[in-house]
Structure formats: structure tokens, C-alpha cells
Amino acid sequence: MTTPIDATATPAWAELTELRDGFTPDLRSWFDADPGRVARFTVDAADLRVDLSKNLITDEIVAALVRLAEQTGVAERYRAMLAGVHINTTEDRAVLHTTLRRPAGATPALVIDGQHVDDDVQGVLDAMSAFAERVRSGQWRGVTGKKVTDVVNIGIGGSDLGPVMISEALEPYADAGIRAHFISNIDPFDLAHKTKDLDPETTLVIVASKTFTTLETLTNARLARDWLWAGLTATGAIDGSAPQQADAVAHHFVAVSTALDKVAAFGIDTANAFGFWDWVGGRYSVDSAIGLSLVLTLGPDAFRELLAGFHAVDEHMASTPLARNVPVLMALLNIWYTNFLGAQSHAVLPYAQQLHRFAAYLQQLTMESNGKSVRWDGSPVTSDTGEVFWGEPGTNGQHAFYQLIHQGTRLIPADFIAFVNPAYPLTDDGRDVHGLFLANFLAQTKALAFGKTSAEVAAEGTTGPLVAARTFPGNRPTTSIFASELTPRTLGELVALYEHITFVQGAIWGINSFDQWGVELGKQLALQIAPAIDGDPAAIDAQDASTQALLAYYRTHRR
16 A cells, blocks of 8 residues: 655645635636637547636646646556556455446457456446347347336446436437336335336336345335236236246346345346446446446447447546646646635536436545545545535526525536537527527626626616625636537546546545445444334434434334
């Protein structure tokens, strides 16, 4: 285990601290005085056009930030990750999610810890594709001989957030008449709501759990199995006997897991289990077998286009100098705002309704990765780490929280994401509705950057206290990310962009972005409290006074 470089002890950190002291941003004057600013601060990553010019940066600040990346060994750590070094130190694992999207036949071939990674990845992809073609063509049928019309993915965390986000984003590409549904929450409402209008005879259930032990996933899987049996028995499709129940599960359940013994014990044919590896973290796994629901609904070709988009940004990250490297620059901006300008949150605002689950996906990716207070050698961090990521699609957000971003007292950097061409072009009285939508995208970043002075407000005839109320301070930082259209490829690029932003920030802070021990304690305590829910006196006595009082309320009011 190597000792991480202390970013706060580097010359670049001292330089940035000096630049921060007395820093007074003035985007209006910077733009007026510098006609080349936009060109200098606009960079491309694959098909993504990224405009950084409305951020609170100067050439001097960017140069110092790049030196910080150099002095903390970002490029070296990325190369170590690609080479299979066990940079996930607390679990002694390699971090190889980028290999999931390497094209077939990529050279040189990767052999990590004795594993022929490329061959294994392509083997699982081929198996997923073959299975999907059987389902999509109607060759695979349910126990009564009916074609699959609905796929239910049962998972949680990375086994849910990525697939549901991409399924929603790429809905226009779902071409086989198969609808996707996602169950994650152990709240019984989730499963009851998602299955109430489904026909068990035409439903295929994917149980996604690497170890096949995840409490929420296995509980929901058993409930879904009960739902299947009850529905088939009610219609006379099966007689309720054990052999017919087993046959029904074999026709209607598949697994994404490597625990084949547990898969078989559940009743799923292990020939229909698709595995992945311990070097794929859950929040980095949507391009593994965890994406099986996507292959079924979108098709193998669209899924491989998604992977190609991921890979294009992987290549950009690996080969582009730091000063023009988009994920590096965006991560460095986050460092600047978090560690030097006091920002505590970061908004991601897609002007694309299809990306309405993108912020939720990023919350796990970024905050589970970088919400750490110890470095990868176990020593305390030396600076603030992580930001609260949040967001909502425009223009919905404009009528909700944009007030705080525009005129509030907190600095909230924001990423605006938009696409030139819509999935469903519509006109209203001859006017392009998508053009009106994008006018809002452009207007918001302009308003946030340049604001509106009191003199401009007064010149419009406003007087008295209303002048101050209608004044916008500006200098609110934004990054604009544009692409031609939301396709499988550009979505893959967008997700990989944020994966690498997360990586760079973790590398600079010296933390392990690939474990998640913070989620464990609550899970352990839930198992200890569960007997108390059922009234076990010893379990109740073991709780603190507050928990005991809440348990008493629950037991008194539970019908």
C-alpha cells in the first residue's frame, strides 16, 4: 500500500490558495476583455462539446489546477488502474470496469491476476446477446408458451440505478415490444406497484445480485416468485405442485450473479446465470451483465454502441494531455469550488426529460465513491472531500430550485446538459418546441453567468425595493455539455465522463473511490433490529432509548 500524496502539501495547492485569497470573479468583464475565452475554454471529448468558459476561472487558475493534477499523480494512478494494480486497497481488488467496454480483439490483450480479461468479458457479452435474441425473437417463451412482453429487473444500488437510468434515457431505441420494469426498494409497495398490471405468463424476471445474498434483492425475488406462482395457479397455467412451480421459475427467472450454487438453490437454471467479476464495483457495473435488461429491450447492437461510447471517453481520458482532458478539467473545477471557494453541492441539470434519472445515478457514482474521510492508507483526509450531487431536468427545475442558484447565498456550480436534436420533434402552432426548450437551456447559463445589474433593472422602469429583488448577481458558475442527439453512444460517453471525473477527484484527495464501507453499519444494525420489530424482548432491550420508543410506537400502531 503506497502512501497517497497530500494534495494540501503540494506547491500547486499553495499557489491555488494564494489565487483564491482576494479572488473576485467578474465573468462580464472577462468576456468583454477576452474574445478568445470561449475558444480556449471549450474542449471536446468524443462527441461531447464541453464549454467551460462560464466557470470562475482564469488561465492562471486552470494552469495551477493542472499542476495540482500533475503533482498528485493523477495520470500515474489512472495508468495503474488500467494495468490492474489493486488500487481498491481495502478490498485488495483491481478496478477494471474500463475493460468491460474494450472492443473485441483489442490489443494488447489484458491478462490480470492470471485472468484473460478480454476473453471473459467478450464471452459474457456474447452469452447475453444470444439470450437476448432468443427472448426478443420469441424463441424463449414462458411456461404457457407465450412470448415475453415484460422484463422485471430486481436489484438495488448499482444493480438498479444504472439500468433504470439508461432504460429511461434510451426508450426511443426499445424496438422489440418488451417493456422494462425495475424493482429495488424493500418497501412492499415497490413490488406490488410494479407487478400489479403485469401478466405472469409473459413476464421474465432478472434477479441481479453478484453474491445472491443482498437482503433487499433476495427478499423481492422471493416475493416475485410467489407472485408468479400465485398468478399462474389462479389461471390454471400450473397446478401449484412443486414440479410445476420449479418449471415456472425455470421459464420466467434468470440471474445476474456469480454465486451459482445460490442461484440453483433458488430454482434458476444456472445456464441462465450471467456473471461478472469482483473488479467491477456495483456503481460501475451497468456495462456488465447488470445491463442484461438493456440488452433485452434495446437489443445487442444498441448495447454495444453504448459500450463504444464508454470506450471513446476512456480513450480520451487515457491519451489526452491534462490541460485539454475533459474529465480531468471538470474534476479540477470541482476541486476548485469545493476546496477553495466553499461549494458544498453540485447541480446536474439535463435539458432532456429522458435523463430524469441521471442525477439519481450520479448520486451513487459520486457520493458513494468520494464520500470518505480517510485516505486509501487509512490516514485521515487533509481536506474536504466529495460534494452533494443533485438535480432535475429543465425546465422543471426552473420552476423549483433555480431561485436558490440564481439569487441565493450559496455557491452551487452546475452542469447543464443538452442535445441538439430531439427524440420526438414536435411543433406548436408551427414553432419548434425543442428549439424553445433549448432557448431555456441557453438563457439559464447566460443569466447565471452575467446576471442583471441594478442599473439595468432601473432602466426598465423598476423603482424602490423591487430593484434589489430583481437584480441578479451573476458569476454563478456553469459548464455546458452539448451533443448532437441522445443516442446509445453519446449516453455511454456521458456516463464515462462522470466516472472519470469521480476518479480524478478521488485521486487528488488520496481516497479509495472504489469501496463503500459507509453503507455497511446500517445494514448490520437492521439485521440486529429485525427481531425487535417482531417483539423479541432481548433485541428490544439491546436498543437505545430512542430506538426503543420508536419500536413501541410501531408495535402499538401496526395493524
